[in-house]
Structure formats: C-alpha cells, structure tokens
Amino acid sequence: MNKKVLMTFLVVAFRITSHAGNIVTLNSSFDDRDRNHRYEIPVVTDEGSEIVITSDTLVSDVRVIIKDVSGTVISDELLTLHPSDNIVNIPEEYQNDKYSIELYYDENCLYGYFTNL
Numbered sequence: 001m002n003k004k005v006l007m008t009f010l011v012v013a014f015r016i017t018s019h020a021g022n023i024v025t026l027n028s029s030f031d032d033r034d035r036n037h038r039y040e041i042p043v044v045t046d047e048g049s050e051i052v053i054t055s056d057t058l059v060s061d062v063r064v065i066i067k068d069v070s071g072t073v074i075s076d077e078l079l080t081l082h083p084s085d086n087i088v089n090i091p092e093e094y095q096n097d098k099y100s101i102e103l104y105y106d107e108n109c110l111y112g113y114f115t116n117l
Helices: 002-018
Strands: 022-024 043-046 050-054 059-068 073-081 086-089 097-105 108-116
Touching (some): 043 108, 050 073, 073 086
Antiparallel strands (some): 022 043, 043 050, 059 073, 059 097, 097 108
16 A cells, blocks of 8 residues: 555656756856845746746846847846746747846846756
8 A cells, every 4th residue: 555655656746846847047246245135036947948937026127138059139028027927938949059048137137047958
C-alpha cells in the first residue's frame, strides 16, 4: 500500500514540476547597500514562447526590454506589475534563441539572461 501511495505522489510531483518554467536570475546595476529604502525584485520565468513576470507588490511603469543575442530589441513594453501573471510574448520568428531581459522602474535597473529552446 505504501509503495502505491509513494509512486502516485512521485508521478504527481513530476508532472507538476515538468510544467514549471525556468526562473531567470535578475541582477542589479546598483549596490543594494547604498539604498535607504526597501524594494521588491520581480520574478521572471521563461515559459517557452512567453515570459511571465510577477511581483509581490504593485509596481507601476515598468519598462521591459527583451533583446536577442545580437542586441536586437524584440520586445519593448511598459507594464504595471502585480501579483498575478504579467505576460510578455516572444515573437515566433525569435524563438529558439538566447536573450537578455531588462526591467527599468523608479531608479532600478534589473537584467538577466535566458535561453529559449
């Protein structure tokens, strides 16, 4: 009985994690120790043809720029980030490539890199 429960749990856990996207690590262009106020760093997830950006708090006027490996801008959007999913689509002709993502808001500049294969 325990083996059946364990196998069922492992199959369900594998199915859930196999659909999760890759989290993109964001770097900052400034030293956090120089900041006097707290700020939230959004979470960026690569979901294949979509980039999902979430934030714990409401962040207005976030400029999101996605560039391909040659530096060509393939997406440049102004978003308001909120806790639910904010989706940026990657055009079909640019899929299967390496990208950089930049987020600009307030005085913050965050950037990261991902591969969409």
